[in-house]
Amino acid sequence: MSEGALWLVGAGNMGGAMLRGWLAAPGLQRPITVIDPFIEQVPQGVTLLRELPSGDEQPDILVLAVKPQQLDAVRGVFEQKTGAPRLLLSILAGVETETLRQAFSVEHSVRAMPNLPVSIGEGVTALYSGTADNGVRAEAAGLVAPLGLIEWIDNEALFDAVTALSGCGPGFLFRFIDAMASAGEALGLPADQAMRLAVATVKGSGLLAAQSTEGPEVLADRVASPGGSTREGLNVLDAEDRLKHLMRETLAAAARRNAELAAAARAS
Incomplete structure (x- = not known):
């Protein structure tokens, strides 16, 4: 598994819960940068930026944890960059993987729906990807494993039901x-x-x-x-x-x- 940089865009209720779950898990060596204009501070060892870096700098893994309505603003910054993140993990409610793949020019996008108890390692995270191979699926699962139960969903059309049940x-x-x-x-x-x-x-x-x-x-x-x-x-x-x-x-x-x-x- 790669140990390249992870960017977490948005550290509100759910993004912050995921961050706390990652930091509480042993063995996570990946450098984490949080991009959020509103939160006051982040835990020690985490980099905090108020806006997305300009230029061609890219993360290895991009985690989107903003409101769905903010997708266009994030996409606009990444459209100006050369290349793309290797893996996109998104918790944006209602935003489908194909929409994400096209918006960020990534080969693999994984849709995730964690719930709030991930902050104490007792959450549920549902995952779906229509393109990820076994290696990418294993990596995505490993990324959310410290947060609690993992459930892969075979049909993206069921994600609305999953979100309503375990997410909400x-x-x-x-x-x-x-x-x-x-x-x-x-x-x-x-x-x-x-x-x-x-x-x-x-x-x-x-x-x-x-x-x-x-x-x-x-x-x-x-x-x-x-x-x-x-x-x-x-x-x-x-x-x-x-x-x-x-x-x-x-x-x-x-x-x-x-x-x-x-x-x-x-x-x-």
């Missing part, structure tokens, strides 16, 4: 935790205690689901004794599949927005 999913779960804590507070618990209980309950349940050989539906039934309090609560969630319908509507809305972003990127 932490936001939905955080909202669920907040709702659980608020419900506990409504029952009389102090607000701070209700929040601690909700966070710890979701954390432990997630770890148990990850380690269990049984699916979450079975695990839920194991918690719920017939006629007990858990079963009574599940009856509310299960009535007319209201929770499943709500989640389907939630993910469908996120997936539609991803499709809209893809259409806008193709048209630009």
Whole structure:
């Protein structure tokens, strides 16, 4: 694997989370340059630039972590350069690999969708490339391996669904935790205690689901004794599949927005 320079363009919520995951991983020798006009500072050993370097300087690997709407500005700088990065890894929601390949004249573009827990090495990163050979795929996977679970997607058309489920999913779960804590507070618990209980309950349940050989539906039934309090609560969630319908509507809305972003990127 090459150890050439890596440029991270954009170090906001997700780009910054990826950077923290890389720096926490042992054995990463690749020099990292962050290009971001807004962040105050970067960790020691990382170079910070406020704008993309002019001239023909190119990174070995270019990681795009800006908003999809900023693609044109980044592309405009690279159009003035001779040559191209060897590998492009992009987390731009809705921007397809062929759009990226043409925009940056790269031979291989890999589309990635990490989620926020990559900052603690417990994230999920979905990957797709229509051109990368086994060597490039292995390199891209190695780059995100310190961040958590890796899932290669065979059909790019499914990336909107992946983004809605695992990319947006932490936001939905955080909202669920907040709702659980608020419900506990409504029952009389102090607000701070209700929040601690909700966070710890979701954390432990997630770890148990990850380690269990049984699916979450079975695990839920194991918690719920017939006629007990858990079963009574599940009856509310299960009535007319209201929770499943709500989640389907939630993910469908996120997936539609991803499709809209893809259409806008193709048209630009």
